[in-house]
Amino acid sequence: MRLRKLLTTTALLAAGLAAPLGAQTPPAAAPATAAPAPARANPRATFPAQQRPPGDPVLIAKGKAIYEITCRACHGPDLRGGDIGGPNLLRSDIVLKDDHGELLEPIIKNGKSTPGVTLVMAPLPLSSDDIRAVAEYIHDVVSTARGQGAPPPGPPVVLNIVVGDAAAGQAYFAAKCSSCHSATGDLRGLATRIGDPKDLQNAWVNGLRSAAAPAKPTTVTVTEASGQRVEGVLVRVDDFSVVLTAADGRRRTIVRRGNVPRVEIHDPRDAHTDLLAVYTDKDIHNVTAYLTTLK
């Protein structure tokens, strides 16, 4: 039931007016359902490596132990290739086509050389049972790969995005931002309200369209040829009509014919949009460094 409803919702959304520029990339996945786990490891998986049923945990644990001792040095702790030069197993056609070690066994037992590659894999003294266990481990890791070919999530990496010069950022802020914003006024405590520097940077570059600082509405003034004016909050505009909500709460749809009536849109975020083509990345990083000081 739940899945059917999601299907319908997705179809409606996709067919609606808000179709974005469609890339050769899948649409964002709908939220995970609370359906009971089926035989498949991941019911929404679209490719075999992620569709396979979960393996035997005991065998996987054994395979992991063997991998750590025998394979890790060449193929890396995360199977994505190691310092010695062993290839990334997660994107290997042999691994992807293997089912339960039957394609890996001859390679592990006999070794492997690749045309054009100087590195040669030596034969390894593993039993068939051990190889089967290693295969189950590899497939278990591959099954956790994310969409669009992204690798499985690794251990969390802490990255500091604050690399700018706060003093230079303050000077930039004074020159470009202070006509609308103030560190002691609307932005007071900004870095406390938005604690994560990356969220903060995304929010300010974007014009503070965030829960911490909801955007002011875009308004529109429509002036008829007679001089009569209608004002309100902009609902939408295209070349043929403009839709607004007037002060009395009424929705008005006004037909446009070329430049008649005159339509003036006042978007408080325009200053931010205009700056997008002006900023250097250094400016952005400096301003972020400054704004993170506004605790």
Next chain:
Amino acid sequence: MSPQFFLLAATLAAAPVLTFAQNAANQGGLDPASLKQPLSESWPTYSGDYTGQRFSRLTQINRETVKNLTLNWTIEVRAAGPDGNGGGDGGGRGGRGGRGGNPGVARTIVGGKGTGDVFVGASNIKGTILQVDGILYVTAPDHAWAIDARDGQELWHYYWKTRGGTHIGSRGAGMWHNYLYFETPDNYLVALDARTGEERWSVEIASFDEQYFSTMAPMVIGNKVIAGTGNDLDRPGFVQAFDAETGKLLWKTYTVPMNPGDPGLETWPSLDAARHGGGQHWIPGVYDPDTNLYILGTGNPTPGYTGVGRKGDNLYTCSLIALDADTGKLKWHYQTSPHDTHDWDSAQTPILIDGEVNGQPRKLLSTASRNGYFFTVDRVTGKHVVTSKFGATTNWALGLRETGEPEPNPAKEAIIPGSLVSPVEGGVTNWQPPAYNPQTGLFYTQENNGFNLLYLTDPDPRGSMGLGGKERINVGQSRNAFQAIDYKTGKPAWRHEWPRGGGGGFGVLTSAGNVVFTGDGSGNLVAFDAQIGTLLWHTRIGNITNAPQTYLLDGKQHLLVAVGTRIFDFVLY
């Protein structure tokens, strides 16, 4: 009357035809030689004809008459299998039987190797619809339909039970005599009898295990069917040709070096990197009968955003490549995005232009690339003629090389503190086809000017995989526009800025009536004056999901377009 009665009647009526079909699918129907003719009364191949121009010679719909277009019919295709699976709204067969005097949905023919219970999402129409002899051939992932072009009646429906795969789109069908070809997301090239929807054969064209997925509209050239595939997991791209009658593989050409000594290997740090380098062929190319070259744009290199493990230009990814249609041998290449690190593949349909440069007649080819640059090259030699930047805010290149390729700015790759990049991942334009009008000499394309903050989230020196390793935040949008570009200079002859919120990915059609049709991103199908760019007509049917098309039926010019799963047929009475 009950739908059952009609199903029975339809089956009985079809029986003698079926017998005939067994013997004659490779005769009659669409003569492949006719595909060399310029687009006129029908729409028999992806771009209408081999040029990619999407220029119709029909003139009934023109600058004066376009305002009189009338809705002839509209239908919603049911993208569902008999059991209700397969995406769409689960209506299943018979779901709209009897409505409006419509005697029910035709029978569904089921094929495929899967169980049919894989989640696939919605199945919108995102490709070209063929129109041959008054029949429309429509595809969506796992589905094909034949529809009577005169009244929108569904004639047959073919449903492919999928094993899975990325169900992002189906770009349409190809036709040869009475064979109809389409690709499935789980990598089958399926040949149907166009008259009945019965399957003739299906062949696997790429490895499902290796996470290929197939969306391209097959291209028929002579007695060959060219097929392409997609992949996000660092697997190599390739172009394949199959025998139109038997499905036998005739040639396969990789778009990246696969063996020691292969040309282009010098643009990769290692053979391993090249063999995982991507460059997928997922939008049909164009064909020049004079040189027998099939010319296409290749996809992005992989890993997409982390180029650290694939330093170099990464040939032949993000390139125009010209293949001998008989052998698949590479004749020339021109790289429109050396060492791409933004997933801006160059798969966009290029356009053949017989033009003039400095007073000399030239055989040219132009493309508006997803990366924001417009290119014109000599289509016989691949030699560069023009490069221009058509994305107003495009900011990722340091400049142009001597031979016109943009030089990527490493500072605009994904970096830990974030780089501000325009365009967004979707590009200044995308797969949605552009158009060219030889009467105006103008190339028509959308121009999208969004910004991303692009963060490197996986600084591993080995690089990430697929499209992983980055975080991409949309941080704003300059105004989008629609452009008419002079192919000789790369400069716009006119440019229409969409009102805020407008623009996006919408295909284009132009015609000898000097009109240009496209979507405005605000829910309208619009018509421009091809010469000067004034708006002539619009209809608010929702945002279109494929490129508008036109053809002549019973002496009347039609305009066909899809919005999601709904098809609209307009006509000039």
